[in-house]
Amino acid sequence: MIHEIIIVGSGPTGVASALGFAENGIVPLMLDVGHEPRDIKPPVCNFYTYRKTRDSFDLMIGTNYEGLQNVIEKRTPSPKVSSPYMNFVIKDSETLTPVIEKGAPILQSFSAGGLANAWGAGLYRCMDDDLTDLPLRASELSSYFDKLTKEIGISGDDDDLTPFFGSTNHMLKPLKLSEKSEILYSKYKKKKKDLNARGMYMGRPRLGVLSEHYDDRAACDYSNLDMWVPHLPYIYTPAYTLQKLIREKMVIYRKSIIVTCWTRENDHLIVHGEDLNDRSQVTFKCRRLILAAGTVNSSKIVLNSKKDFARKLRFIDKTLVQFPLILPSFIGQKIKEDTFALTNLNVVFNLKKYGIRLQGSIIELSSPARSVFYEMFPFSARDNLAFIRLFLPSVLILFLYFPPARENAGYLMLRANNTLEIDSPPEKIDKRILREIVHTFIRMGVLANSLLLKQPTHALQYSGTLPMVAHPDREYQCDKQGELFNEPGVHVVDGSLFSSLPSKNNSFTMMANAMRIADDISKMIKKQ
Amino acid sequence: MLKSDNEAEKIYYAIFKKNIPLSTKNHFDKISEKIDARYPLNEITKYHHLLAKAVDLEAIEVAARYLRTCPILNDKFKLMIFLAETLPENYGVFINEQSRHLSAYLSLAFSVFRTVYKLSKGAFYLALNRI
Numbered sequence: 001m002i003h004e005i006i007i008v009g010s011g012p013t014g015v016a017s018a019l020g021f022a023e024n025g026i027v028p029l030m031l032d033v034g035h036e037p038r039d040i041k042p043p044v045c046n047f048y049t050y051r052k053t054r055d056s057f058d059l060m061i062g063t064n065y066e067g068l069q070n071v072i073e074k075r076t077p078s079p080k081v082s083s084p085y086m087n088f089v090i091k092d093s094e095t096l097t098p099v100i101e102k103g104a105p106i107l108q109s110f111s112a113g114g115l116a117n118a119w120g121a122g123l124y125r126c127m128d129d130d131l132t133d134l135p136l137r138a139s140e141l142s143s144y145f146d147k148l149t150k151e152i153g154i155s156g157d158d159d160d161l162t163p164f165f166g167s168t169n170h171m172l173k174p175l176k177l178s179e180k181s182e183i184l185y186s187k188y189k190k191k192k193k194d195l196n197a198r199g200m201y202m203g204r205p206r207l208g209v210l211s212e213h214y215d216d217r218a219a220c221d222y223s224n225l226d227m228w229v230p231h232l233p234y235i236y237t238p239a240y241t242l243q244k245l246i247r248e249k250m251v252i253y254r255k256s257i258i259v260t261c262w263t264r265e266n267d268h269l270i271v272h273g274e275d276l277n278d279r280s281q282v283t284f285k286c287r288r289l290i291l292a293a294g295t296v297n298s299s300k301i302v303l304n305s306k307k308d309f310a311r312k313l314r315f316i317d318k319t320l321v322q323f324p325l326i327l328p329s330f331i332g333q334k335i336k337e338d339t340f341a342l343t344n345l346n347v348v349f350n351l352k353k354y355g356i357r358l359q360g361s362i363i364e365l366s367s368p369a370r371s372v373f374y375e376m377f378p379f380s381a382r383d384n385l386a387f388i389r390l391f392l393p394s395v396l397i398l399f400l401y402f403p404p405a406r407e408n409a410g411y412l413m414l415r416a417n418n419t420l421e422i423d424s425p426p427e428k429i430d431k432r433i434l435r436e437i438v439h440t441f442i443r444m445g446v447l448a449n450s451l452l453l454k455q456p457t458h459a460l461q462y463s464g465t466l467p468m469v470a471h472p473d474r475e476y477q478c479d480k481q482g483e484l485f486n487e488p489g490v491h492v493v494d495g496s497l498f499s500s501l502p503s504k505n506n507s508f509t510m511m512a513n514a515m516r517i518a519d520d521i522s523k524m525i526k527k528q
Numbered sequence: 529m530l531k532s533d534n535e536a537e538k539i540y541y542a543i544f545k546k547n548i549p550l551s552t553k554n555h556f557d558k559i560s561e562k563i564d565a566r567y568p569l570n571e572i573t574k575y576h577h578l579l580a581k582a583v584d585l586e587a588i589e590v591a592a593r594y595l596r597t598c599p600i601l602n603d604k605f606k607l608m609i610f611l612a613e614t615l616p617e618n619y620g621v622f623i624n625e626q627s628r629h630l631s632a633y634l635s636l637a638f639s640v641f642r643t644v645y646k647l648s649k650g651a652f653y654l655a656l657n658r659i
Contacts, residue, residue: 057551057611068559332624332628335623335625381609383642
């Protein structure tokens with residue numbers, strides 16, 4: 001049987017493209033490894049109630065000591081994927097796609113729904129000035145943004161950030177702010193004129209987190225389980241749309257398949273892979289192949305198909321700087337058990353003097369284990385615990401994202417032994433910018449100090465290996481439909497296409513773009 | 529492999545001033561082996577020597593952290609903190625259950641002075657024992 005469309009991967013872009021095909025009445029075959037959460041009943045009460053009343057070893061550490069990866073291996077993947085129930089997100093990633101990491105650690109997922117099972121659910125519309133290096137205008141994506149907003153259920157507000165985040169069409173009301181965030185937001189509103197003049201804007205985040213009952217999913221219950229329990233009904237994961245598409249027979253889903261490459265035969269493509277159940281080699285035939293396996297794995301499939309073990313593809317990622325923001329009146333305050341533990345507020349720094357726009361997320365610390373902050377304090381063990389208990393309630397963390405500098409790209413290459421080599425060099429951050437941001441918060445009455453900054457890390461938003469350009473004229477470039485140069489019928493729809501990154505999270509834009517490409521391909525198919 | 533019989537007990541007591549629950553001790557012992565495997569034998573020997581002789585392990589640990597002389601001890605303390613947090617009996621050690629601003633400021637100020645004392649004591653012990 002020759003399928004019209006085969007999609008590889010079930011992450012945000014795979015599912016968005018499947019949705020695009022489904023809308024046009026085309027039923028694609030989706031190939032995926034598709035790891036799912038363990039079949040164990042996670043807690044249903046508040047995180048703190050749970051911890052007070054029973055041993056939480058199973059929830060926080062796990063029988064295979066998943067929650068202790070930082071201690072045992074000195075490796076720091078995102079704390080969210082280290083927890084035992086969430087560990088399925090990165091399960092087998094080191095064996096299925098071995099990577100020699102020359103720079104920052106590389107995080108991959110082979111779960112149904114992809115890395116988005118552990119995301120912060122920040123969903124922002126890119127505007128024209130965020131898409132400067134792409135042959136794409138924001139207006140071309142707006143109808144897809146609207147459709148996806150309805151599908152996902154995005155909460156947010158029409159506020160000072162609307163000019164940066166775009167339309168509020170179909171948006172749900174914002175989530176309840178934590179007490180600290182509410183105070184911070186009121187400080188901003190009081191000094192807004194002065195802060196805006198300095199290029200700082202603050203507002204509510206756009207999150208795929210339900211503030212009200214929506215599409216048969218319950219609203220956020222502020223249980224603080226966000227870091228610990230997968231598939232909470234109120235945090236969107238592409239796995240929800242995938243389940244719906246499977247149920248409604250709008251996608252044929254084959255799990256436990258890892259795609260390795262494609263070849264050509266007459267007028268169709270043969271997709272080669274391995275069935276992980278019995279390690280047998282399998283093939284599937286299709287007319288068009290949609291690569292949505294994420295930047296790392298889509299690039300690997302492309303390089304492997306071309307048997308190119310020498311080419312270094314340009315690889316970019318954003319840089320993340322973490323700022324503690326301290327509200328001294330909260331020192332010694334009782335823990336607030338019913339707080340939303342992900343992004344409470346967003347800030348945009350439009351620093352014209354430096355020609356840069358930065359976006360930051362202000363995050364509550366109520367969900368992670370307290371132990372992860374143990375090394376943050378420089379005191380003796382018992383005194384560190386006193387600081388964790390009494391000082392930590394006064395801290396919010398600002399995650400500030402820097403777009404990758406054009407000249408600072410790393411590379412991704414495939415070695416002949418099927419191992420990827422990825423170099424992701426650290427970004428050099430202009431300290432004057434950091435000082436200026438610290439001063440802006442101090443003007444708001446928040447304690448911040450550049451000495452308290454953690455070392456910049458990578459934001460895990462890999463991109464740029466197979467760039468989308470208006471007129472592709474060389475290998476590994478894609479056209480506006482994501483079609484690879486000299487590879488008719490092979491389309492890329494994930495982050496690989498984005499040759500530059502704005503400081504805002506562009507997952508939502510990648511999804512809208514994948515849906516646009518699926519829509520365009522469907523129209524072409526209908527014409528034929 | 530070199531091993532102290534009461535490694536877990538000593539570290540737990542140094543941090544929490546109480547006896548270690550059996551389940552935590554068992555987990556600690558299992559993971560300890562994995563941590564030990566990361567270090568050369570001379571580091572492990574030094575660590576067990578400290579564990580056997582030192583009276584104030586908390587002081588040694590903070591000094592070792594600043595002087596970077598015994599990273600294995602720092603890792604073991606960190607491990608114990610992670611394990612201990614999962615116990616409901618330690619809930620109040622990690623989580624502030626009552627709002628108390630003035631006493632919090634006083635406690636934190638006391639903690640700073642206490643750390644200075646512990647650091648000096650630990651550094652003196654390490655210097656005395658040429659570690």
